[in-house]
Amino acid sequence: MKEADNKKKRLLDLMLIGGVLILAAVLLLVFVLNRRGEANPSGGACAVVRIDGEEAARYPMSKNGNFPLNGGTNTLVIENGYAWMTDSECPDKICEHMGKIHMNGQLIVCLPNGVIVTVEGGEDSGVDIFG
Amino acid sequence: MKTMKTKKVAVMGLAVALAMILSFVESQIPPLFPMIPGIKMGLANIAVVFVLYKLGWKEAVTISLLRVFLVTLLFGNIGLLWYSLAGAVLSLAGMIALKKTGLFSEIAVSVVGGVLHNAGQIAVACILFETDKLLYYLPFLMISGTLAGVAIGLLAGILIKRIRVEV
CATH class of the missing domain: 1.20.5 (Single alpha-helices involved in coiled-coils or other helix-helix interfaces)
Structure with a gap:
Protein backbone atom coordinates (compact mmCIF):
# COMPACT_ATOMS: atom_id res chain seq x y z
CA MET A 1 0.00 0.00 0.00
CA GLU A 38 -25.69 -2.98 41.26
CA ALA A 39 -27.76 -3.91 44.24
CA ASN A 40 -26.01 -3.42 47.52
CA PRO A 41 -27.13 -6.34 49.65
CA SER A 42 -27.70 -5.62 53.29
CA GLY A 43 -25.59 -7.39 55.86
CA GLY A 44 -21.92 -6.90 56.47
CA ALA A 45 -19.31 -6.59 53.82
CA CYS A 46 -17.23 -9.64 52.97
CA ALA A 47 -13.79 -10.14 51.54
CA VAL A 48 -14.33 -12.84 48.95
CA VAL A 49 -11.30 -14.90 47.99
CA ARG A 50 -11.21 -16.60 44.61
CA ILE A 51 -8.44 -18.99 43.68
CA ASP A 52 -8.15 -19.82 39.98
CA GLY A 53 -11.68 -18.58 39.51
CA GLU A 54 -13.30 -20.69 42.22
CA GLU A 55 -14.61 -19.03 45.32
CA ALA A 56 -12.39 -20.36 48.10
CA ALA A 57 -13.35 -18.37 51.17
CA ARG A 58 -15.37 -15.45 52.47
CA TYR A 59 -14.28 -13.40 55.46
CA PRO A 60 -16.46 -10.78 57.11
CA MET A 61 -14.76 -7.41 56.93
CA SER A 62 -15.92 -6.65 60.45
CA LYS A 63 -13.74 -9.32 61.99
CA ASN A 64 -10.03 -8.62 62.38
CA GLY A 65 -7.57 -11.38 61.60
CA ASN A 66 -4.80 -12.85 59.46
CA PHE A 67 -5.84 -15.48 56.96
CA PRO A 68 -3.44 -17.64 54.98
CA LEU A 69 -4.73 -18.10 51.43
CA ASN A 70 -4.13 -20.75 48.82
CA GLY A 71 -2.18 -23.02 51.19
CA GLY A 72 -0.10 -20.13 52.47
CA THR A 73 1.15 -18.47 49.27
CA ASN A 74 -0.49 -15.23 50.36
CA THR A 75 -1.78 -13.83 53.61
CA LEU A 76 -4.88 -11.68 53.80
CA VAL A 77 -5.12 -9.24 56.67
CA ILE A 78 -8.44 -7.75 57.72
CA GLU A 79 -8.41 -4.94 60.21
CA ASN A 80 -11.00 -2.30 61.05
CA GLY A 81 -12.99 -2.90 57.91
CA TYR A 82 -10.02 -2.81 55.54
CA ALA A 83 -8.43 -5.79 53.83
CA TRP A 84 -4.96 -6.05 52.35
CA MET A 85 -2.45 -8.63 51.29
CA THR A 86 0.83 -9.37 53.02
CA ASP A 87 3.44 -12.08 52.56
CA SER A 88 3.12 -13.10 48.98
CA GLU A 89 5.54 -15.79 47.90
CA CYS A 90 5.98 -14.30 44.47
CA PRO A 91 9.00 -12.11 43.71
CA ASP A 92 7.01 -9.15 42.41
CA LYS A 93 4.90 -8.44 45.52
CA ILE A 94 2.52 -6.49 43.34
CA CYS A 95 -0.49 -7.55 45.41
CA GLU A 96 1.17 -6.26 48.57
CA HIS A 97 1.49 -2.85 46.95
CA MET A 98 -2.11 -2.75 45.79
CA GLY A 99 -3.13 -1.16 49.03
CA LYS A 100 -6.07 -1.61 51.36
CA ILE A 101 -9.54 -2.27 50.02
CA HIS A 102 -12.86 -1.69 51.70
CA MET A 103 -15.45 -0.72 49.10
CA ASN A 104 -17.60 -2.82 46.82
CA GLY A 105 -15.82 -4.16 43.82
CA GLN A 106 -12.34 -3.09 44.85
CA LEU A 107 -9.90 -5.88 44.29
CA ILE A 108 -6.48 -7.23 45.05
CA VAL A 109 -4.98 -9.53 42.46
CA CYS A 110 -2.05 -11.91 42.71
CA LEU A 111 -1.56 -13.21 39.18
CA PRO A 112 1.27 -15.69 39.82
CA ASN A 113 -0.64 -17.48 42.56
CA GLY A 114 -4.04 -17.11 40.93
CA VAL A 115 -5.61 -15.31 43.88
CA ILE A 116 -8.19 -12.53 43.66
CA VAL A 117 -9.74 -10.84 46.68
CA THR A 118 -12.80 -8.64 46.19
CA VAL A 119 -15.09 -6.81 48.54
CA GLU A 120 -18.76 -7.66 48.24
CA GLY A 121 -21.77 -6.28 49.99
CA GLY A 122 -19.89 -3.25 51.24
CA GLU A 123 -20.16 0.45 50.83
CA ASP A 124 -20.45 1.77 47.28
CA SER A 125 -17.51 3.76 46.14
CA GLY A 126 -19.48 6.48 44.35
CA VAL A 127 -17.87 7.87 41.23
CA ASP A 128 -14.36 6.49 41.26
CA ILE A 129 -14.66 2.77 40.77
CA PHE A 130 -11.45 2.12 42.64
CA GLY A 131 -12.36 4.31 45.58
CA MET B 1 15.45 -22.34 3.91
CA LYS B 2 17.13 -19.11 3.07
CA THR B 3 20.36 -18.58 4.96
CA MET B 4 20.45 -15.50 7.10
CA LYS B 5 23.11 -12.95 6.43
CA THR B 6 25.73 -12.74 9.15
CA LYS B 7 25.08 -9.07 9.57
CA LYS B 8 21.39 -9.64 10.10
CA VAL B 9 22.13 -12.26 12.75
CA ALA B 10 24.36 -9.77 14.51
CA VAL B 11 21.78 -6.97 14.37
CA MET B 12 19.04 -9.25 15.64
CA GLY B 13 21.27 -10.47 18.46
CA LEU B 14 21.89 -6.87 19.45
CA ALA B 15 18.18 -6.13 19.33
CA VAL B 16 17.30 -9.10 21.57
CA ALA B 17 20.02 -8.08 24.00
CA LEU B 18 18.72 -4.51 24.02
CA ALA B 19 15.13 -5.65 24.55
CA MET B 20 16.24 -7.85 27.46
CA ILE B 21 18.24 -5.08 29.11
CA LEU B 22 15.34 -2.68 28.73
CA SER B 23 13.01 -5.26 30.31
CA PHE B 24 15.43 -5.68 33.19
CA VAL B 25 15.80 -1.93 33.72
CA GLU B 26 12.03 -1.59 33.71
CA SER B 27 11.62 -4.40 36.23
CA GLN B 28 13.82 -2.43 38.63
CA ILE B 29 11.59 0.64 38.51
CA PRO B 30 8.92 0.55 41.22
CA PRO B 31 5.37 0.84 39.87
CA LEU B 32 4.08 4.39 39.64
CA PHE B 33 0.48 3.41 40.35
CA PRO B 34 0.60 0.26 42.49
CA MET B 35 -3.19 0.15 42.86
CA ILE B 36 -3.57 -0.64 39.18
CA PRO B 37 -1.30 -3.53 38.18
CA GLY B 38 0.00 -3.60 34.64
CA ILE B 39 0.82 0.07 34.19
CA LYS B 40 4.29 0.22 32.69
CA MET B 41 6.45 1.93 30.12
CA GLY B 42 7.05 -1.05 27.89
CA LEU B 43 10.63 0.01 27.22
CA ALA B 44 11.43 -3.25 25.45
CA ASN B 45 9.00 -2.24 22.73
CA ILE B 46 11.58 0.31 21.56
CA ALA B 47 13.68 -2.59 20.28
CA VAL B 48 10.67 -4.36 18.77
CA VAL B 49 9.39 -1.26 16.93
CA PHE B 50 12.91 -0.51 15.74
CA VAL B 51 13.33 -3.99 14.29
CA LEU B 52 9.83 -3.90 12.81
CA TYR B 53 10.77 -0.81 10.79
CA LYS B 54 14.38 -1.70 10.00
CA LEU B 55 14.23 -5.44 9.31
CA GLY B 56 10.62 -6.48 8.93
CA TRP B 57 7.73 -8.12 10.69
CA LYS B 58 9.13 -11.65 10.91
CA GLU B 59 12.24 -10.34 12.58
CA ALA B 60 10.14 -8.26 14.99
CA VAL B 61 8.13 -11.35 15.94
CA THR B 62 11.35 -13.29 16.52
CA ILE B 63 12.87 -10.56 18.69
CA SER B 64 9.73 -10.08 20.74
CA LEU B 65 9.05 -13.76 21.44
CA LEU B 66 12.72 -14.48 22.20
CA ARG B 67 12.69 -11.61 24.64
CA VAL B 68 9.59 -12.94 26.39
CA PHE B 69 11.07 -16.41 26.84
CA LEU B 70 14.55 -15.26 27.85
CA VAL B 71 13.36 -12.60 30.26
CA THR B 72 10.90 -15.01 31.85
CA LEU B 73 13.63 -17.61 32.32
CA LEU B 74 16.32 -15.22 33.54
CA PHE B 75 14.63 -12.74 35.82
CA GLY B 76 10.93 -13.05 35.20
CA ASN B 77 8.19 -15.04 36.76
CA ILE B 78 7.40 -18.32 35.06
CA GLY B 79 3.84 -18.11 36.37
CA LEU B 80 3.36 -15.02 34.27
CA LEU B 81 4.62 -16.48 30.98
CA TRP B 82 1.10 -16.78 29.52
CA TYR B 83 0.39 -13.16 30.31
CA SER B 84 3.61 -12.00 28.68
CA LEU B 85 3.06 -14.21 25.64
CA ALA B 86 -0.53 -13.13 25.08
CA GLY B 87 0.47 -9.50 25.47
CA ALA B 88 3.38 -9.87 23.08
CA VAL B 89 1.46 -11.78 20.40
CA LEU B 90 -1.56 -9.46 20.39
CA SER B 91 0.68 -6.41 20.44
CA LEU B 92 2.77 -7.73 17.53
CA ALA B 93 -0.31 -8.57 15.48
CA GLY B 94 -1.72 -5.08 15.97
CA MET B 95 1.53 -3.28 15.25
CA ILE B 96 2.26 -5.30 12.12
CA ALA B 97 -1.27 -4.79 10.78
CA LEU B 98 -1.19 -1.05 11.48
CA LYS B 99 2.23 -0.61 9.88
CA LYS B 100 1.04 -2.53 6.79
CA THR B 101 -1.68 0.05 6.16
CA GLY B 102 1.06 2.65 5.62
CA LEU B 103 -1.22 5.32 7.05
CA PHE B 104 0.33 5.78 10.47
CA SER B 105 3.72 6.67 11.90
CA GLU B 106 5.64 4.60 14.44
CA ILE B 107 3.91 6.58 17.21
CA ALA B 108 0.46 5.18 16.45
CA VAL B 109 1.99 1.76 15.83
CA SER B 110 3.62 1.85 19.25
CA VAL B 111 0.42 3.09 20.93
CA VAL B 112 -1.56 0.21 19.47
CA GLY B 113 1.23 -2.15 20.55
CA GLY B 114 1.12 -0.85 24.11
CA VAL B 115 -2.66 -0.90 24.46
CA LEU B 116 -2.99 -4.37 22.91
CA HIS B 117 -0.24 -5.68 25.18
CA ASN B 118 -2.32 -4.66 28.18
CA ALA B 119 -5.53 -5.95 26.58
CA GLY B 120 -3.93 -9.35 25.94
CA GLN B 121 -2.82 -9.64 29.53
CA ILE B 122 -6.24 -8.72 30.87
CA ALA B 123 -7.84 -11.22 28.50
CA VAL B 124 -5.60 -14.02 29.83
CA ALA B 125 -6.31 -12.98 33.41
CA CYS B 126 -10.06 -13.01 32.77
CA ILE B 127 -9.81 -16.50 31.23
CA LEU B 128 -7.56 -17.97 33.93
CA PHE B 129 -9.52 -16.43 36.80
CA GLU B 130 -12.89 -17.03 35.13
CA THR B 131 -14.04 -13.57 36.04
CA ASP B 132 -14.85 -10.37 34.19
CA LYS B 133 -14.03 -8.21 37.21
CA LEU B 134 -10.54 -7.58 35.89
CA LEU B 135 -12.00 -5.77 32.88
CA TYR B 136 -12.38 -2.78 35.18
CA TYR B 137 -8.67 -2.24 34.76
CA LEU B 138 -8.94 -2.02 30.99
CA PRO B 139 -9.85 1.67 30.58
CA PHE B 140 -7.06 2.70 32.95
CA LEU B 141 -4.57 0.51 31.15
CA MET B 142 -5.76 1.84 27.78
CA ILE B 143 -4.94 5.36 28.93
CA SER B 144 -1.59 4.43 30.46
CA GLY B 145 -0.77 2.25 27.45
CA THR B 146 -1.50 5.15 25.12
CA LEU B 147 0.74 7.53 27.05
CA ALA B 148 3.55 4.99 27.28
CA GLY B 149 3.05 4.10 23.61
CA VAL B 150 3.47 7.73 22.52
CA ALA B 151 6.71 8.02 24.50
CA ILE B 152 8.07 4.74 23.17
CA GLY B 153 6.97 5.62 19.63
CA LEU B 154 8.77 8.97 19.77
CA LEU B 155 11.95 7.30 21.04
CA ALA B 156 11.78 4.51 18.47
CA GLY B 157 11.11 7.09 15.76
CA ILE B 158 14.31 8.96 16.63
CA LEU B 159 16.32 5.73 16.58
CA ILE B 160 14.77 4.63 13.28
CA LYS B 161 15.76 7.95 11.73
CA ARG B 162 19.25 8.18 13.21
CA ILE B 163 20.58 4.64 13.15
CA ARG B 164 21.49 3.15 9.83
CA VAL B 165 21.11 -0.60 9.48
CA GLU B 166 22.15 -2.22 6.25
CA VAL B 167 21.43 -5.89 5.97
Missing part, protein backbone atom coordinates in the same frame (compact mmCIF):
# COMPACT_ATOMS: atom_id res chain seq x y z
CA LYS A 2 1.16 3.53 -0.70
CA GLU A 3 2.75 5.31 2.22
CA ALA A 4 0.91 8.39 3.35
CA ASP A 5 3.04 11.52 3.68
CA ASN A 6 4.24 12.63 7.10
CA LYS A 7 1.68 15.36 7.67
CA LYS A 8 -1.16 13.02 6.91
CA LYS A 9 0.39 10.37 9.13
CA ARG A 10 0.59 12.80 12.05
CA LEU A 11 -3.10 13.63 11.64
CA LEU A 12 -4.11 9.97 11.44
CA ASP A 13 -1.88 9.22 14.46
CA LEU A 14 -3.70 11.86 16.47
CA MET A 15 -7.08 10.53 15.37
CA LEU A 16 -6.15 7.01 16.38
CA ILE A 17 -4.79 8.10 19.75
CA GLY A 18 -7.89 10.23 20.32
CA GLY A 19 -10.06 7.26 19.38
CA VAL A 20 -8.35 4.97 21.88
CA LEU A 21 -8.70 7.55 24.65
CA ILE A 22 -12.38 8.14 23.85
CA LEU A 23 -12.99 4.39 23.88
CA ALA A 24 -11.29 4.19 27.29
CA ALA A 25 -13.50 7.01 28.59
CA VAL A 26 -16.65 5.32 27.26
CA LEU A 27 -15.69 1.99 28.85
CA LEU A 28 -15.00 3.74 32.14
CA LEU A 29 -18.38 5.44 32.01
CA VAL A 30 -20.14 2.15 31.24
CA PHE A 31 -18.39 0.42 34.15
CA VAL A 32 -19.19 3.24 36.56
CA LEU A 33 -22.86 3.29 35.53
CA ASN A 34 -23.07 -0.51 35.85
CA ARG A 35 -21.49 -0.40 39.25
CA ARG A 36 -24.01 2.15 40.44
CA GLY A 37 -26.89 0.02 39.26
Whole structure:
Protein backbone atom coordinates (compact mmCIF):
# COMPACT_ATOMS: atom_id res chain seq x y z
CA MET A 1 0.00 0.00 0.00
CA LYS A 2 1.16 3.53 -0.70
CA GLU A 3 2.75 5.31 2.22
CA ALA A 4 0.91 8.39 3.35
CA ASP A 5 3.04 11.52 3.68
CA ASN A 6 4.24 12.63 7.10
CA LYS A 7 1.68 15.36 7.67
CA LYS A 8 -1.16 13.02 6.91
CA LYS A 9 0.39 10.37 9.13
CA ARG A 10 0.59 12.80 12.05
CA LEU A 11 -3.10 13.63 11.64
CA LEU A 12 -4.11 9.97 11.44
CA ASP A 13 -1.88 9.22 14.46
CA LEU A 14 -3.70 11.86 16.47
CA MET A 15 -7.08 10.53 15.37
CA LEU A 16 -6.15 7.01 16.38
CA ILE A 17 -4.79 8.10 19.75
CA GLY A 18 -7.89 10.23 20.32
CA GLY A 19 -10.06 7.26 19.38
CA VAL A 20 -8.35 4.97 21.88
CA LEU A 21 -8.70 7.55 24.65
CA ILE A 22 -12.38 8.14 23.85
CA LEU A 23 -12.99 4.39 23.88
CA ALA A 24 -11.29 4.19 27.29
CA ALA A 25 -13.50 7.01 28.59
CA VAL A 26 -16.65 5.32 27.26
CA LEU A 27 -15.69 1.99 28.85
CA LEU A 28 -15.00 3.74 32.14
CA LEU A 29 -18.38 5.44 32.01
CA VAL A 30 -20.14 2.15 31.24
CA PHE A 31 -18.39 0.42 34.15
CA VAL A 32 -19.19 3.24 36.56
CA LEU A 33 -22.86 3.29 35.53
CA ASN A 34 -23.07 -0.51 35.85
CA ARG A 35 -21.49 -0.40 39.25
CA ARG A 36 -24.01 2.15 40.44
CA GLY A 37 -26.89 0.02 39.26
CA GLU A 38 -25.69 -2.98 41.26
CA ALA A 39 -27.76 -3.91 44.24
CA ASN A 40 -26.01 -3.42 47.52
CA PRO A 41 -27.13 -6.34 49.65
CA SER A 42 -27.70 -5.62 53.29
CA GLY A 43 -25.59 -7.39 55.86
CA GLY A 44 -21.92 -6.90 56.47
CA ALA A 45 -19.31 -6.59 53.82
CA CYS A 46 -17.23 -9.64 52.97
CA ALA A 47 -13.79 -10.14 51.54
CA VAL A 48 -14.33 -12.84 48.95
CA VAL A 49 -11.30 -14.90 47.99
CA ARG A 50 -11.21 -16.60 44.61
CA ILE A 51 -8.44 -18.99 43.68
CA ASP A 52 -8.15 -19.82 39.98
CA GLY A 53 -11.68 -18.58 39.51
CA GLU A 54 -13.30 -20.69 42.22
CA GLU A 55 -14.61 -19.03 45.32
CA ALA A 56 -12.39 -20.36 48.10
CA ALA A 57 -13.35 -18.37 51.17
CA ARG A 58 -15.37 -15.45 52.47
CA TYR A 59 -14.28 -13.40 55.46
CA PRO A 60 -16.46 -10.78 57.11
CA MET A 61 -14.76 -7.41 56.93
CA SER A 62 -15.92 -6.65 60.45
CA LYS A 63 -13.74 -9.32 61.99
CA ASN A 64 -10.03 -8.62 62.38
CA GLY A 65 -7.57 -11.38 61.60
CA ASN A 66 -4.80 -12.85 59.46
CA PHE A 67 -5.84 -15.48 56.96
CA PRO A 68 -3.44 -17.64 54.98
CA LEU A 69 -4.73 -18.10 51.43
CA ASN A 70 -4.13 -20.75 48.82
CA GLY A 71 -2.18 -23.02 51.19
CA GLY A 72 -0.10 -20.13 52.47
CA THR A 73 1.15 -18.47 49.27
CA ASN A 74 -0.49 -15.23 50.36
CA THR A 75 -1.78 -13.83 53.61
CA LEU A 76 -4.88 -11.68 53.80
CA VAL A 77 -5.12 -9.24 56.67
CA ILE A 78 -8.44 -7.75 57.72
CA GLU A 79 -8.41 -4.94 60.21
CA ASN A 80 -11.00 -2.30 61.05
CA GLY A 81 -12.99 -2.90 57.91
CA TYR A 82 -10.02 -2.81 55.54
CA ALA A 83 -8.43 -5.79 53.83
CA TRP A 84 -4.96 -6.05 52.35
CA MET A 85 -2.45 -8.63 51.29
CA THR A 86 0.83 -9.37 53.02
CA ASP A 87 3.44 -12.08 52.56
CA SER A 88 3.12 -13.10 48.98
CA GLU A 89 5.54 -15.79 47.90
CA CYS A 90 5.98 -14.30 44.47
CA PRO A 91 9.00 -12.11 43.71
CA ASP A 92 7.01 -9.15 42.41
CA LYS A 93 4.90 -8.44 45.52
CA ILE A 94 2.52 -6.49 43.34
CA CYS A 95 -0.49 -7.55 45.41
CA GLU A 96 1.17 -6.26 48.57
CA HIS A 97 1.49 -2.85 46.95
CA MET A 98 -2.11 -2.75 45.79
CA GLY A 99 -3.13 -1.16 49.03
CA LYS A 100 -6.07 -1.61 51.36
CA ILE A 101 -9.54 -2.27 50.02
CA HIS A 102 -12.86 -1.69 51.70
CA MET A 103 -15.45 -0.72 49.10
CA ASN A 104 -17.60 -2.82 46.82
CA GLY A 105 -15.82 -4.16 43.82
CA GLN A 106 -12.34 -3.09 44.85
CA LEU A 107 -9.90 -5.88 44.29
CA ILE A 108 -6.48 -7.23 45.05
CA VAL A 109 -4.98 -9.53 42.46
CA CYS A 110 -2.05 -11.91 42.71
CA LEU A 111 -1.56 -13.21 39.18
CA PRO A 112 1.27 -15.69 39.82
CA ASN A 113 -0.64 -17.48 42.56
CA GLY A 114 -4.04 -17.11 40.93
CA VAL A 115 -5.61 -15.31 43.88
CA ILE A 116 -8.19 -12.53 43.66
CA VAL A 117 -9.74 -10.84 46.68
CA THR A 118 -12.80 -8.64 46.19
CA VAL A 119 -15.09 -6.81 48.54
CA GLU A 120 -18.76 -7.66 48.24
CA GLY A 121 -21.77 -6.28 49.99
CA GLY A 122 -19.89 -3.25 51.24
CA GLU A 123 -20.16 0.45 50.83
CA ASP A 124 -20.45 1.77 47.28
CA SER A 125 -17.51 3.76 46.14
CA GLY A 126 -19.48 6.48 44.35
CA VAL A 127 -17.87 7.87 41.23
CA ASP A 128 -14.36 6.49 41.26
CA ILE A 129 -14.66 2.77 40.77
CA PHE A 130 -11.45 2.12 42.64
CA GLY A 131 -12.36 4.31 45.58
CA MET B 1 15.45 -22.34 3.91
CA LYS B 2 17.13 -19.11 3.07
CA THR B 3 20.36 -18.58 4.96
CA MET B 4 20.45 -15.50 7.10
CA LYS B 5 23.11 -12.95 6.43
CA THR B 6 25.73 -12.74 9.15
CA LYS B 7 25.08 -9.07 9.57
CA LYS B 8 21.39 -9.64 10.10
CA VAL B 9 22.13 -12.26 12.75
CA ALA B 10 24.36 -9.77 14.51
CA VAL B 11 21.78 -6.97 14.37
CA MET B 12 19.04 -9.25 15.64
CA GLY B 13 21.27 -10.47 18.46
CA LEU B 14 21.89 -6.87 19.45
CA ALA B 15 18.18 -6.13 19.33
CA VAL B 16 17.30 -9.10 21.57
CA ALA B 17 20.02 -8.08 24.00
CA LEU B 18 18.72 -4.51 24.02
CA ALA B 19 15.13 -5.65 24.55
CA MET B 20 16.24 -7.85 27.46
CA ILE B 21 18.24 -5.08 29.11
CA LEU B 22 15.34 -2.68 28.73
CA SER B 23 13.01 -5.26 30.31
CA PHE B 24 15.43 -5.68 33.19
CA VAL B 25 15.80 -1.93 33.72
CA GLU B 26 12.03 -1.59 33.71
CA SER B 27 11.62 -4.40 36.23
CA GLN B 28 13.82 -2.43 38.63
CA ILE B 29 11.59 0.64 38.51
CA PRO B 30 8.92 0.55 41.22
CA PRO B 31 5.37 0.84 39.87
CA LEU B 32 4.08 4.39 39.64
CA PHE B 33 0.48 3.41 40.35
CA PRO B 34 0.60 0.26 42.49
CA MET B 35 -3.19 0.15 42.86
CA ILE B 36 -3.57 -0.64 39.18
CA PRO B 37 -1.30 -3.53 38.18
CA GLY B 38 0.00 -3.60 34.64
CA ILE B 39 0.82 0.07 34.19
CA LYS B 40 4.29 0.22 32.69
CA MET B 41 6.45 1.93 30.12
CA GLY B 42 7.05 -1.05 27.89
CA LEU B 43 10.63 0.01 27.22
CA ALA B 44 11.43 -3.25 25.45
CA ASN B 45 9.00 -2.24 22.73
CA ILE B 46 11.58 0.31 21.56
CA ALA B 47 13.68 -2.59 20.28
CA VAL B 48 10.67 -4.36 18.77
CA VAL B 49 9.39 -1.26 16.93
CA PHE B 50 12.91 -0.51 15.74
CA VAL B 51 13.33 -3.99 14.29
CA LEU B 52 9.83 -3.90 12.81
CA TYR B 53 10.77 -0.81 10.79
CA LYS B 54 14.38 -1.70 10.00
CA LEU B 55 14.23 -5.44 9.31
CA GLY B 56 10.62 -6.48 8.93
CA TRP B 57 7.73 -8.12 10.69
CA LYS B 58 9.13 -11.65 10.91
CA GLU B 59 12.24 -10.34 12.58
CA ALA B 60 10.14 -8.26 14.99
CA VAL B 61 8.13 -11.35 15.94
CA THR B 62 11.35 -13.29 16.52
CA ILE B 63 12.87 -10.56 18.69
CA SER B 64 9.73 -10.08 20.74
CA LEU B 65 9.05 -13.76 21.44
CA LEU B 66 12.72 -14.48 22.20
CA ARG B 67 12.69 -11.61 24.64
CA VAL B 68 9.59 -12.94 26.39
CA PHE B 69 11.07 -16.41 26.84
CA LEU B 70 14.55 -15.26 27.85
CA VAL B 71 13.36 -12.60 30.26
CA THR B 72 10.90 -15.01 31.85
CA LEU B 73 13.63 -17.61 32.32
CA LEU B 74 16.32 -15.22 33.54
CA PHE B 75 14.63 -12.74 35.82
CA GLY B 76 10.93 -13.05 35.20
CA ASN B 77 8.19 -15.04 36.76
CA ILE B 78 7.40 -18.32 35.06
CA GLY B 79 3.84 -18.11 36.37
CA LEU B 80 3.36 -15.02 34.27
CA LEU B 81 4.62 -16.48 30.98
CA TRP B 82 1.10 -16.78 29.52
CA TYR B 83 0.39 -13.16 30.31
CA SER B 84 3.61 -12.00 28.68
CA LEU B 85 3.06 -14.21 25.64
CA ALA B 86 -0.53 -13.13 25.08
CA GLY B 87 0.47 -9.50 25.47
CA ALA B 88 3.38 -9.87 23.08
CA VAL B 89 1.46 -11.78 20.40
CA LEU B 90 -1.56 -9.46 20.39
CA SER B 91 0.68 -6.41 20.44
CA LEU B 92 2.77 -7.73 17.53
CA ALA B 93 -0.31 -8.57 15.48
CA GLY B 94 -1.72 -5.08 15.97
CA MET B 95 1.53 -3.28 15.25
CA ILE B 96 2.26 -5.30 12.12
CA ALA B 97 -1.27 -4.79 10.78
CA LEU B 98 -1.19 -1.05 11.48
CA LYS B 99 2.23 -0.61 9.88
CA LYS B 100 1.04 -2.53 6.79
CA THR B 101 -1.68 0.05 6.16
CA GLY B 102 1.06 2.65 5.62
CA LEU B 103 -1.22 5.32 7.05
CA PHE B 104 0.33 5.78 10.47
CA SER B 105 3.72 6.67 11.90
CA GLU B 106 5.64 4.60 14.44
CA ILE B 107 3.91 6.58 17.21
CA ALA B 108 0.46 5.18 16.45
CA VAL B 109 1.99 1.76 15.83
CA SER B 110 3.62 1.85 19.25
CA VAL B 111 0.42 3.09 20.93
CA VAL B 112 -1.56 0.21 19.47
CA GLY B 113 1.23 -2.15 20.55
CA GLY B 114 1.12 -0.85 24.11
CA VAL B 115 -2.66 -0.90 24.46
CA LEU B 116 -2.99 -4.37 22.91
CA HIS B 117 -0.24 -5.68 25.18
CA ASN B 118 -2.32 -4.66 28.18
CA ALA B 119 -5.53 -5.95 26.58
CA GLY B 120 -3.93 -9.35 25.94
CA GLN B 121 -2.82 -9.64 29.53
CA ILE B 122 -6.24 -8.72 30.87
CA ALA B 123 -7.84 -11.22 28.50
CA VAL B 124 -5.60 -14.02 29.83
CA ALA B 125 -6.31 -12.98 33.41
CA CYS B 126 -10.06 -13.01 32.77
CA ILE B 127 -9.81 -16.50 31.23
CA LEU B 128 -7.56 -17.97 33.93
CA PHE B 129 -9.52 -16.43 36.80
CA GLU B 130 -12.89 -17.03 35.13
CA THR B 131 -14.04 -13.57 36.04
CA ASP B 132 -14.85 -10.37 34.19
CA LYS B 133 -14.03 -8.21 37.21
CA LEU B 134 -10.54 -7.58 35.89
CA LEU B 135 -12.00 -5.77 32.88
CA TYR B 136 -12.38 -2.78 35.18
CA TYR B 137 -8.67 -2.24 34.76
CA LEU B 138 -8.94 -2.02 30.99
CA PRO B 139 -9.85 1.67 30.58
CA PHE B 140 -7.06 2.70 32.95
CA LEU B 141 -4.57 0.51 31.15
CA MET B 142 -5.76 1.84 27.78
CA ILE B 143 -4.94 5.36 28.93
CA SER B 144 -1.59 4.43 30.46
CA GLY B 145 -0.77 2.25 27.45
CA THR B 146 -1.50 5.15 25.12
CA LEU B 147 0.74 7.53 27.05
CA ALA B 148 3.55 4.99 27.28
CA GLY B 149 3.05 4.10 23.61
CA VAL B 150 3.47 7.73 22.52
CA ALA B 151 6.71 8.02 24.50
CA ILE B 152 8.07 4.74 23.17
CA GLY B 153 6.97 5.62 19.63
CA LEU B 154 8.77 8.97 19.77
CA LEU B 155 11.95 7.30 21.04
CA ALA B 156 11.78 4.51 18.47
CA GLY B 157 11.11 7.09 15.76
CA ILE B 158 14.31 8.96 16.63
CA LEU B 159 16.32 5.73 16.58
CA ILE B 160 14.77 4.63 13.28
CA LYS B 161 15.76 7.95 11.73
CA ARG B 162 19.25 8.18 13.21
CA ILE B 163 20.58 4.64 13.15
CA ARG B 164 21.49 3.15 9.83
CA VAL B 165 21.11 -0.60 9.48
CA GLU B 166 22.15 -2.22 6.25
CA VAL B 167 21.43 -5.89 5.97
